[in-house]
Amino acid sequence: MAQHPARNALTFAALATFAAFATSCTRPDSGRHQGYVEGEFVYVASPLAGELERLAVQRGGHVNPGDLLFELECGSEKAERDGAERRLAQARASRDDAKKGQRPSEIASLEAQIGQAKAALALSEQELARQEELIPSGATSKTDLDRARAARDRDRDRVAELTADLKTAQLGAREDQIAAADAEVKAREAALAKAEWDLAQKRQSATQAGLVYDTLYRDGEWVAAGRPVVALLPPANLKVRVFVPQAVVATLHPGDRARVLVDGGAGPFEGHVSFISPQVEFTPPVIFSQESREKLVFMVELRFDDATSTKLNPGQPVDVEFGH
Numbered sequence: 001m002a003q004h005p006a007r008n009a010l011t012f013a014a015l016a017t018f019a020a021f022a023t024s025c026t027r028p029d030s031g032r033h034q035g036y037v038e039g040e041f042v043y044v045a046s047p048l049a050g051e052l053e054r055l056a057v058q059r060g061g062h063v064n065p066g067d068l069l070f071e072l073e074c075g076s077e078k079a080e081r082d083g084a085e086r087r088l089a090q091a092r093a094s095r096d097d098a099k100k101g102q103r104p105s106e107i108a109s110l111e112a113q114i115g116q117a118k119a120a121l122a123l124s125e126q127e128l129a130r131q132e133e134l135i136p137s138g139a140t141s142k143t144d145l146d147r148a149r150a151a152r153d154r155d156r157d158r159v160a161e162l163t164a165d166l167k168t169a170q171l172g173a174r175e176d177q178i179a180a181a182d183a184e185v186k187a188r189e190a191a192l193a194k195a196e197w198d199l200a201q202k203r204q205s206a207t208q209a210g211l212v213y214d215t216l217y218r219d220g221e222w223v224a225a226g227r228p229v230v231a232l233l234p235p236a237n238l239k240v241r242v243f244v245p246q247a248v249v250a251t252l253h254p255g256d257r258a259r260v261l262v263d264g265g266a267g268p269f270e271g272h273v274s275f276i277s278p279q280v281e282f283t284p285p286v287i288f289s290q291e292s293r294e295k296l297v298f299m300v301e302l303r304f305d306d307a308t309s310t311k312l313n314p315g316q317p318v319d320v321e322f323g324h
Contacts, residue, residue, distance in 0.1 A: 034243065046225070258322045
């Protein structure tokens, strides 16, 4: 899941005169400070491009870890995965074959040839012995004796040659060939892992619970690589930005407790200080006075399901009391 945390802070241009007027029309309450809710969204995207085949969530719904968010068309990735599996099977078969000796029929043929060579060797040894017995009586010549000795040596070498061939046939391929076959198998395994990863990236699921804040594409649309399809808002990613005078900020420390108040009777919500900016600002970037709040409107969508909604909405004005 490709995640891109981003801020969605509402920014409104306010004139200095309006700020002064709004401030003057509001009865100051030293115990409360104005702020707004901000959400840090998780934008879910696929690193690969493709047509949006299925959008499994709706805006405003709630997801749990492991819930499917969307699927992209994955025909080419499935074909590549299947091809990688077949190539890996071929490489493993070649490696296993290299480790084996020759086939049983070939081994039997070599053993039969060794038997014939040994029989020939026994016959040539008998002939050599007979020639050696005839030499003292002069019944044979020195040439016939040399010929018999040469035949014996030839048959002996033939037996040794066939015995070595049989041993080699039983050993299988050389070590270097087996090492090359092992390396080929590992390369094919890596290619298969890459193909399976590519296929998995066409199907994105939620890694944490949260609100489906927005869906950015519809079924059938082409989604470029890395473009978010769903924006999630986990509850832990909601925070409040409040602006306090410099005389008050000196009394605050990370971890201090605070109470967040909202219009409409919901809450209050308990929180704590997580960050204090080291930079001073003359005015807040967003000004919500009591009068301006009454003119603000929020678009509301209703759905008839059991989805859970967050109690705070990004951009919602709030009051904050510290020290609770």
